[in-house]
Amino acid sequence: MAAEPKPATLSADEVRRLTELVADERRVPTAPAGTRTPGIEDFCRDAAVLLGADAVIRDAEALDKASTDWAHMSPILAARLPAGRAEVVLRPSRHELVPAVVALAHRLRIPVTPRGKGTGNYGQAIPLRGGAVLDLTGCDRVLDAGDGWIRAEAGAKMSDLEAHARSLGQELWMFPSTFGTTLGGFLAGGNGGTGSLSNGTNGDGFVRELTVVPCTAEAEPFTVRNEAALPYIHAYGTTGIIATATVSLQRARAWTGLFAAFDAWESATAALAALVRLEPAPRLVSMDEPGLVRTFAPDPALDPDALSLRSIVEERAEPEARALVERHGGRVLETRPAPRGPALISSLSFNHPTYHLMKAEQGWFHLEISGDVLLGDPSAVKAVYPDTVLHLEGMRAGPVGMLMARYEDPDTVYRGIEALNALGVGVHDVHQWYVDRRVDLVRATARTTDPLGLINPGHLLSA
Numbered sequence: 001m002a003a004e005p006k007p008a009t010l011s012a013d014e015v016r017r018l019t020e021l022v023a024d025e026r027r028v029p030t031a032p033a034g035t036r037t038p039g040i041e042d043f044c045r046d047a048a049v050l051l052g053a054d055a056v057i058r059d060a061e062a063l064d065k066a067s068t069d070w071a072h073m074s075p076i077l078a079a080r081l082p083a084g085r086a087e088v089v090l091r092p093s094r095h096e097l098v099p100a101v102v103a104l105a106h107r108l109r110i111p112v113t114p115r116g117k118g119t120g121n122y123g124q125a126i127p128l129r130g131g132a133v134l135d136l137t138g139c140d141r142v143l144d145a146g147d148g149w150i151r152a153e154a155g156a157k158m159s160d161l162e163a164h165a166r167s168l169g170q171e172l173w174m175f176p177s178t179f180g181t182t183l184g185g186f187l188a189g190g191n192g193g194t195g196s197l198s199n200g201t202n203g204d205g206f207v208r209e210l211t212v213v214p215c216t217a218e219a220e221p222f223t224v225r226n227e228a229a230l231p232y233i234h235a236y237g238t239t240g241i242i243a244t245a246t247v248s249l250q251r252a253r254a255w256t257g258l259f260a261a262f263d264a265w266e267s268a269t270a271a272l273a274a275l276v277r278l279e280p281a282p283r284l285v286s287m288d289e290p291g292l293v294r295t296f297a298p299d300p301a302l303d304p305d306a307l308s309l310r311s312i313v314e315e316r317a318e319p320e321a322r323a324l325v326e327r328h329g330g331r332v333l334e335t336r337p338a339p340r341g342p343a344l345i346s347s348l349s350f351n352h353p354t355y356h357l358m359k360a361e362q363g364w365f366h367l368e369i370s371g372d373v374l375l376g377d378p379s380a381v382k383a384v385y386p387d388t389v390l391h392l393e394g395m396r397a398g399p400v401g402m403l404m405a406r407y408e409d410p411d412t413v414y415r416g417i418e419a420l421n422a423l424g425v426g427v428h429d430v431h432q433w434y435v436d437r438r439v440d441l442v443r444a445t446a447r448t449t450d451p452l453g454l455i456n457p458g459h460l461l462s463a
Helices: 012-023 040-051 060-065 095-108 158-167 183-189 226-232 265-276 315-327 340-347 352-360 410-422 439-449
Strands: 088-090 112-115 132-135 142-146 149-153 170-172 207-213 222-225 241-251 255-262 284-288 307-314 331-337 364-370 389-393 400-406 426-428
Touching: 040 088, 040 095, 060 088, 095 112, 095 132, 095 207, 095 241, 112 183, 112 241, 142 158, 149 158, 149 183, 158 170, 158 183, 183 241, 207 226, 222 226, 226 439, 255 265, 255 315, 255 340, 265 284, 265 307, 265 315, 284 340, 307 315, 307 340, 315 331, 331 340, 352 364, 352 389, 352 400, 364 410, 410 426
Parallel strands: 088 132, 112 132
Antiparallel strands: 142 149, 149 241, 170 241, 207 222, 207 241, 255 307, 255 331, 284 307, 284 389, 364 400, 364 426, 389 400
């Protein structure tokens, strides 16, 4: 459930236009349940030869699971998804098996949707046109590591990468709030998380190298490095299937979790802004209103009647962080060492407060937001939608966060986006399933790497 640390700003008219394109079946045809892709039986038979019969799964429960994600967190998407259903799930056990399967799909014209653990929130890996879901969670080996880097298969969990890096005295630059997310899923569908405060998104140097499998006749894997990897990051697999990835490590540090409470928004956000500038830099700084804190599991470090400010700081910086909180009128409730303290703070970051709120009560929607205006008086922002509650993340590029409010209808959401923009709030609309980062670059790349448009079709809109 990783969120975008630097949300893009779209006008309400742009949001409506793009949403209409997605909903227009003439532009984005979907495959209703019961639709059979021509050649699917031949594909399944030949895939069983390549992968083994146990790796070709067609039971109804597996197909249903592979055709959904956490898009039900959006009431707008929940009304339209699932929009297609997998006809087969393929589970290769190592990345070397992927090219032959993709070449087979190209030959028989079978849509292929790559997928990790399915923790995305916006339908990124839902097979809109049926065909095969390529479940890469079995390709989970950590392959190699060195000074400043680690290489793994796409299905390796971020938690396993962090553990391996720690055994070498290093740590990941960043990892998503859903710590068990797969590496390939995070790179193809996520953007940032714990560590993004100072390191930015996964498109800001985190990726050293990718091995990509194109959907072409030969499906010959190729390697891209550094900036050349950008067309494959947050592209939902539409430019090729990430088979392995090499990402950045840094020296391991001793972290602790600092939990504080505030009575006023202005003083709490002033402390958040100051913590972000602390040296050495924190790994994460998050803040929630009491209405959100009350949906979390009870914990002495979380006051349900106060604003909660939480930070993962280096142990040596803890006294300065504590003094900073107290200087801004806050109360330090607890400092909790690793792993428990930082793990709890990470698990309550980015989109996870949205999850807790929606689990506690139905009828909410959310938007990703950004802008320095969030650090001041929040009354104008909160007046846009009924019963608005806010979650913030501190970033050196400026605060980002989640706005949650009572859901009425899509038009009210889109009118509100326009009103927020007028207040200086950047908004990333989360109620859609199409690629919306570096779109021109992704389109240009896909013309070569997926000329037939078979990889995760329907998620990359034509110009």
